[in-house]
Amino acid sequence: MRAINPWINFNGNAEEAFTFYKSVFGGAFTKIVRFKDLAGNEFPIAEGDANKIMYICLPVGKNNVLIANDVPGFMGRVDENENRSKIHVAAESREEAEQIFNGLSAGGTVEGPIGDSPWGTYAGMFRDKYGIEWIIEFDPGYNG
Numbered sequence: 001m002r003a004i005n006p007w008i009n010f011n012g013n014a015e016e017a018f019t020f021y022k023s024v025f026g027g028a029f030t031k032i033v034r035f036k037d038l039a040g041n042e043f044p045i046a047e048g049d050a051n052k053i054m055y056i057c058l059p060v061g062k063n064n065v066l067i068a069n070d071v072p073g074f075m076g077r078v079d080e081n082e083n084r085s086k087i088h089v090a091a092e093s094r095e096e097a098e099q100i101f102n103g104l105s106a107g108g109t110v111e112g113p114i115g116d117s118p119w120g121t122y123a124g125m126f127r128d129k130y131g132i133e134w135i136i137e138f139d140p141g142y143n144g
Helices: 014-025 094-105
Strands: 003-010 031-034 053-060 064-070 085-091 109-116 122-127 133-138
Touching: 003 014, 014 053, 014 064, 064 085, 085 094, 094 109, 094 122, 094 133
Parallel strands: 003 064, 085 133
Antiparallel strands: 003 085, 031 053, 053 064, 109 122, 122 133
């Protein structure tokens, strides 16, 4: 396994928050994807969500990243007094991603089955049987 990283959900201000985090931690965003970048017939995006952040990544330190997204309107607002983050596991292979996904999601609720993502990774997300939210991802383009 390459790393375990926090993944934070925001109510439309992910870019603002991450600009602030970047001012503190330094560095540069390695990837920013907006919902409009993924829009299509199979993935329609409401006009109010088009410029929201679907994925933003900021390296923090030597081997860690901070990841976030804005929650699109159709999913409702994030309850900021409750769990608003996920644990992100960066796997070293598709096989490892599947093994971790299948193991940790047993008895839980799969929110996004593991498979090829629109942003070029192999990923899935779920809430485990204890209520903890996870994203398991293998990025074949990762060069770290």
